[in-house]
Amino acid sequence: MRPNAFPTTCHTWIGDRLRSAGEGRGEVNQHVMSVYAWPLTVYFRGTRDRWLGEPDEIVQGFFADRLAREHFFADWLQSGLPLRRWLMNAFCFYLNEVKRTGKRNRVEPGPTDEQADSSATPEEMLDRAFVVSIVRKALQQTHERCAVQGLEHHWRVFVRHHYQSAGYQQISKEFGVDAPRAAVMARTAARKFREVLRDLLVRDGAAPDHVDNEIQTLLEVSGA
Amino acid sequence: MNFKSSARQDSEFANLSELDASRLFQIGLCGPRRPVDALIDRLSQLDGHHWLDSALSTGTASMFEDPENALIRGSATLDQLKRMKEEGKSVIKRSRDRETRLNALASYFLAIAAAMVHHRNLICSRRRDELNPVLLDLASVAPGKWSDLLSQAALTPDSPR
Numbered sequence: 001m002r003p004n005a006f007p008t009t010c011h012t013w014i015g016d017r018l019r020s021a022g023e024g025r026g027e028v029n030q031h032v033m034s035v036y037a038w039p040l041t042v043y044f045r046g047t048r049d050r051w052l053g054e055p056d057e058i059v060q061g062f063f064a065d066r067l068a069r070e071h072f073f074a075d076w077l078q079s080g081l082p083l084r085r086w087l088m089n090a091f092c093f094y095l096n097e098v099k100r101t102g103k104r105n106r107v108e109p110g111p112t113d114e115q116a117d118s119s120a121t122p123e124e125m126l127d128r129a130f131v132v133s134i135v136r137k138a139l140q141q142t143h144e145r146c147a148v149q150g151l152e153h154h155w156r157v158f159v160r161h162h163y164q165s166a167g168y169q170q171i172s173k174e175f176g177v178d179a180p181r182a183a184v185m186a187r188t189a190a191r192k193f194r195e196v197l198r199d200l201l202v203r204d205g206a207a208p209d210h211v212d213n214e215i216q217t218l219l220e221v222s223g224a
Numbered sequence: 225m226n227f228k229s230s231a232r233q234d235s236e237f238a239n240l241s242e243l244d245a246s247r248l249f250q251i252g253l254c255g256p257r258r259p260v261d262a263l264i265d266r267l268s269q270l271d272g273h274h275w276l277d278s279a280l281s282t283g284t285a286s287m288f289e290d291p292e293n294a295l296i297r298g299s300a301t302l303d304q305l306k307r308m309k310e311e312g313k314s315v316i317k318r319s320r321d322r323e324t325r326l327n328a329l330a331s332y333f334l335a336i337a338a339a340m341v342h343h344r345n346l347i348c349s350r351r352r353d354e355l356n357p358v359l360l361d362l363a364s365v366a367p368g369k370w371s372d373l374l375s376q377a378a379l380t381p382d383s384p385r
Contacts, residue, residue: 128242180376
């Protein structure tokens, strides 16, 4: 019989949530769906199995099936893989199951000669989409943190400078602060963004001491 | 569980492009830990502002009767600021006590910032492209008036040497 408890040596955010009573598992599932739905959808679109159905529905079906399994995350932690790779592997198994079900129901494969959108492999497409998804999540969480801490203006200055590429002179006019103050406000929010982003990468399985390496690797895949 | 609604993304950044995401993703890089990061961490603590007041009244900056007047309002001469910076550097090198080193590091950077803002003079050998991010990082955690001094220093051009 397999151990029921989540391994106590796994002091990760996911490990901690799964060991806690109550809503822990739900929080983990919410996190996984909000960060990984988009990368898996992009991955699916890049495979030869895309005839199986609407990407959103296939990915939701995958989550519904696998996230309900008791040992799903314990098995991931023991695998040593990044969570996105673990999910991708599990998704491949799921797609095979869907295909087998389709064969039993005499559903014929659709055309697969349609070219994917990119010359990248499905794995590379997943990693690129993961970067987009994790940045989006980090932006959302940083905004929430700034709002709670009364730093809404810092957040807006950060977005204007780092996302919309506005210069500090322009921002200083828009916000009624001098340019040095605008630079500090952006930096304050950027520090929070960095913390959130790095935490999300640790949740994906990166060792805290190797987060910079993970970022570099993903940037190379992204072509940055 | 509603799997469909759970997967919704924040609408403001729903159309984030790969290019924008890559650019923002680079903000996550920390690089090797710098000595100044220990000071930034100390100033980030809840009592950081109180700690800085105390550090300025007991450390290298106490060579001035009124550090605020000398450094923020600019009454210190360039020679005094150079002495303050050199004294801070010396303490950082010889002291084994962490608090003393942090204290001296704060004085070191505030002397550099004051020289930049009030005398347009870069009194250290660091390049501006290395120094400015450090000053802005410190400004993002320092108390208001000290934050202003540090941020102004980061964006003040120095006179040609």
